[in-house]
Amino acid sequence: GAVVSQHPSRVICKSGTSVKIECRSLDFQATTMFWYRQFPKQSLMLMATSNEGSKATYEQGVEKDKFLINHASLTLSTLTVTSAHPEDSSFYICSARGGGLAPDEQFFGPGTRLTVL
Amino acid sequence: RKEVEQDPGPFNVPEGATVAFNCTYSNSASQSFFWYRQDCRKEPKLLMSVYSSGNEDGRFTAQLNRASQYISLLIRDSKLSDSATYLCVVNRPTDKLIFGTGTRLQVFP
Numbered sequence: 302g303a304v305v306s307q308h309p310s311r312v313i314c315k316s317g318t319s320v321k322i323e324c325r326s327l328d329f330q331a332t333t334m335f336w337y338r339q340f341p342k343q344s345l346m347l348m349a350t351s352n353e354g355s356k357a358t359y360e361q362g363v364e365k366d367k368f369l370i371n372h373a374s375l376t377l378s379t380l381t382v383t384s385a386h387p388e389d390s391s392f393y394i395c396s397a398r399g400g401g402l403a404p405d406e407q408f409f410g411p412g413t414r415l416t417v418l
Numbered sequence: 419r420k421e422v423e424q425d426p427g428p429f430n431v432p433e434g435a436t437v438a439f440n441c442t443y444s445n446s447a448s449q450s451f452f453w454y455r456q457d458c459r460k461e462p463k464l465l466m467s468v469y470s471s472g473n474e475d476g477r478f479t480a481q482l483n484r485a486s487q488y489i490s491l492l493i494r495d496s497k498l499s500d501s502a503t504y505l506c507v508v509n510r511p512t513d514k515l516i517f518g519t520g521t522r523l524q525v526f527p
Contacts, residue, residue: 409461
């Protein structure tokens with residue numbers, strides 16, 4: 302299947318710093334990328350939907366000024382957590398759509414575990 | 419009410435057992451249904467899509483009942499390697515995937 306990478310896989314930062322996470326589709330062009338967050342023992346929660354060249358669409362309750370999403374090309378989307386706080390500590394996973402036979406099939410990156418001290 | 423509801427488990431079963439997971443969804447306009455598998459601290463991986471006619475992939479059988487808004491997954495002849503969390507996933511009509519909280523399966527020797 303299609304491959305999606307994420308970088309970094311793990312990050313530990315101090316409160317108040319900003320953290321950028323990259324999501325890349327390696328062998329296909331992703332028309333749409335999605336960003337999810339997963340807290341321990343909870344389900345994946347969609348944060349935002351990102352289409353190349355346009356502004357991301359955020360889910361209700363997700364602050365767009367805090368979670369900046371840029372989707373500058375068909376193979377790269379970035380999520381920047383600005384002024385991170387301990388409550389932002391979570392597992393952030395991206396997915397990309399466009400590489401599968403099924404039009405709505407999403408391929409997931411390996412995730413980024415963020416710990417804010 | 420959550421859009422996708424699953425029994426969190428855990429289901430503890432011996433090797434070789436048959437185990438079934440259920441899932442209900444609330445949005446009757448949903449069109450696509452999936453089961454994903456998620457190992458601890460890893461990303462979810464697609465196990466199988468679920469079709470109205472029911473479908474089978476080796477030891478795994480998925481069923482969909484649109485009238486009841488109910489999805490099931492049956493695993494036969496459980497292996498130790500089947501131990502994971504199984505996520506029921508439904509698409510919203512706007513093409514967004516909604517994940518259940520998952521059902522944890524632990525297969526023991």
